[in-house]
Amino acid sequence: MIRAVIIDDEKNNIENIVHLLKKHELPVTVVGTATNADDGVSLITASHPDLLFLDIQMPDKNGFEVLKAVPHYQFEVVFVTAFDNYGIQAVKFSAIDYLLKPIDPEELKASVSKVGAKLMQKKANLQLENLMEFIKDKDAKKEHKLALSSTKEIRFVHTGDIIRCESSNAYTQFFLSDGTNIMVSKPIFEYEELLSSYDFIRCHQSHLVNIKFIKSLLKEDSGYLLMDDNTRIPISRNKKENVIKRLHTIKK
Incomplete structure (x- = not known):
């Protein structure tokens, strides 16, 4: 099973992802959820998840700032956002998966399938590292x-x-x-x-x-x-x- 953490400032969005994962019997166990960035960073550090469902736009800190606070990327990320243009260029540049709200079950299934394939390879998440370099040096x-x-x-x-x-x-x-x-x-x-x-x-x-x-x-x-x-x-x-x-x- 894929061990997942969900970080989203809206509880109903978290509940929806959990519901869809269960309804479609996807091989994912949610080991923790957080509704703000700081709690999310602590949760990632404590639980060492395989997968992170991460909201991009949150009121205190955005999803990219969450990732900046994590020292090692030993997990996969599926970004979740309600806005097609919010941070999506950076995500596409690094070929990282993202889901638009409301989440399409078929797209969720496809994302989980791709994450499973990557975890089987047990490689460092170079895509996520590339994303953070893009965010850090966006003007260069x-x-x-x-x-x-x-x-x-x-x-x-x-x-x-x-x-x-x-x-x-x-x-x-x-x-x-x-x-x-x-x-x-x-x-x-x-x-x-x-x-x-x-x-x-x-x-x-x-x-x-x-x-x-x-x-x-x-x-x-x-x-x-x-x-x-x-x-x-x-x-x-x-x-x-x-x-x-x-x-x-x-x-x-």
């Missing part, structure tokens, strides 16, 4: 690492080492400056949102590129971007104006 964008989850591993890649991303149906292939590439089972639009503030530009429905790796703009047809790795990336007609504007306003 060049230092941020993006968690890319493939079928074999979760690889942490500096945003500055990504040349481009290419869509393949519901998958996205990342092409890196060291010549390797990684296939991830998420659509490209999710990464467009995450990388928009890191000088990436969506030039085509199937392509997202790092501006610093653009060598030149070719004016054939509706236009192409010639990248430093000599690949030619098409520009959609409806995106051409925005691409040219971005190239003129951002220095490589």
Whole structure:
């Protein structure tokens, strides 16, 4: 059984998670609950849980501050929030699971299943460590690492080492400056949102590129971007104006 702690400032939210876990007979035992950050930190330290259901937005301290107060991350975290935009960029950047309130039972089942698989591997929670580095140095964008989850591993890649991303149906292939590439089972639009503030530009429905790796703009047809790795990336007609504007306003 997975030993879990729930931290949420609203008791009814805690009761709902407990109810759903029992109703759907998920392999989780709740060993403790807390309704504020300080009690939550004490509970984590005392109970050494496998899993933490953690509310992001709480009145005294938020969920990230709870994690800052914990010295070691020997547990998995599933964030719980009522707001899609509250802290979610940081969570997505590190490929950590989150649930939106009200909690969908199927999404809860999927999260518990993934946690169980990770615990079987008995590895350090590098995703959580990456999240806390992101929170700590949120203004040092060049230092941020993006968690890319493939079928074999979760690889942490500096945003500055990504040349481009290419869509393949519901998958996205990342092409890196060291010549390797990684296939991830998420659509490209999710990464467009995450990388928009890191000088990436969506030039085509199937392509997202790092501006610093653009060598030149070719004016054939509706236009192409010639990248430093000599690949030619098409520009959609409806995106051409925005691409040219971005190239003129951002220095490589």
